[in-house]
Amino acid sequence: MKPKIFIDGEHGTTGLQIRALLAERGDLEIISIPAERRKETAARAEFLNAADIAILCLPDDAAKESVSLITNDTTKVIDASTAHRVAEGWAYGFAEMDRDQAKTIASAKRIANPGCWPQGPIATLRPLVTAGLRPADFPITVNGISGYSGGGRPMIEDYVAKGEDASEFLPYGLTLQHKHVPELRAYAKLSHDPIMQPAVGNFAQGMITVVPLQLGGLDHVPSGADLHAAIADHFAAIKGGVVEVAPYAHLERMPEIDPEVYNGTNRMKVYVFANDKRAQALLLAVYDNLGKGASGAAVQNMDLMLGT
The missing domain is CATH 3.40.50.720 (NAD(P)-binding Rossmann-like Domain)
Incomplete structure (x- = not known):
């Protein structure tokens, strides 16, 4: 049956x-x-x-x-x-x-x-706590851009009606009360609320989330390779998972980091970039806000x- x-x-x-x-x-x-x-x-x-x-x-x-x-x-x-x-x-x-x-x-x-917005940050931040590379009280900010389908039918109709005149980059959540903050805090293992600063782009679906890290204030400053290894080890241990970790690379730009590249799939790809001399890092995730999201x-x- x-x-x-x-x-x-x-x-x-x-x-x-x-x-x-x-x-x-x-x-x-x-x-x-x-x-x-x-x-x-x-x-x-x-x-x-x-x-x-x-x-x-x-x-x-x-x-x-x-x-x-x-x-x-x-x-x-x-x-x-x-x-x-x-x-x-x-x-x-x-x-x-x-x-x-x-x-x-x-x-x-x-x-x-x-929710679509928390998954990328959870995917990149949670393994770092587990590995002891990020304390729970470390200040976190989340940026990114999502397709307009994430706003539901009213936003979809508005963007479709405006066509090329619709905003290419529309920040929102400016009251700092984004509805996804509670789950992001809970499942990324944060001890206090992060700042979420999302934006909508003039494309239907797909998204990129970005978590910038200022690591210099930590007692032990992890390298970019340390961060990447912790995240890669986490997902390598999950049988049948759909989250892929890109190889660690030092590049100015990567054309493959496109918010629409995984549209129509349930896949997610995670990237780690860092400047060890500055003790700074970026954690990126690319996925479909209507798919994996x-x-x-x-x-x-x-x-x-x-x-x-």
Whole structure:
């Protein structure tokens, strides 16, 4: 009997992407609420409880409501909203975060799918704490750029309507209250909030995150090679992971570092650059904000939960 998958919010940006990724999967049964019943709470409850796995692609409050509508102990949940990312009882759905995280996801009933912005910084920062190269109280700033699809339907429609007149580089989060800060702090093992300064570019999807490090104030200043080795060792130890670490190199620029290069995939590539004389480093991650940053991660987590 095929596992039943219900995407609650299947007509939103992430939901549509997940439907597309699952369209050719003959090993699954995708169940959907009939159009005429889509706004009925009773219909949502019926389909949530009929599913083996429910994937929630909803605003936070609606996601919380969906969880409350599940009355059985068999439906597993993957929540793509921010509602449960640091909530007790929910496993964080970044399978490469730790060596055993994939096993944790596979055995969990409640998975909080990661946000797109935190995954790159978590991928580069968490291994450094584990290796003893970065203290938890080290000040952290995150910069980067993402495609406009990360802003959901309103931003997509706005950018498409403006075309070439749309902003090429639009900083946001200028109140320093970005919604992803709590999960970034928790899973990058930070003892206080980082500064997040994201931007939107005039391209649909893909992203680059950048974490600059001023290392000179540390008691032991790691070299760029030290940082790279810690990150590379972390991901090399994860069987079946989709995060790749680029070779350590001293280059002024790399054309391959393109925010759109992994669009349509669940891959991520991490880079380490450093100037040891200045005791400075840059940690970069490139991935698809709708792939590894959203729908791709959800499907990866679903497969882990199904044991496929």
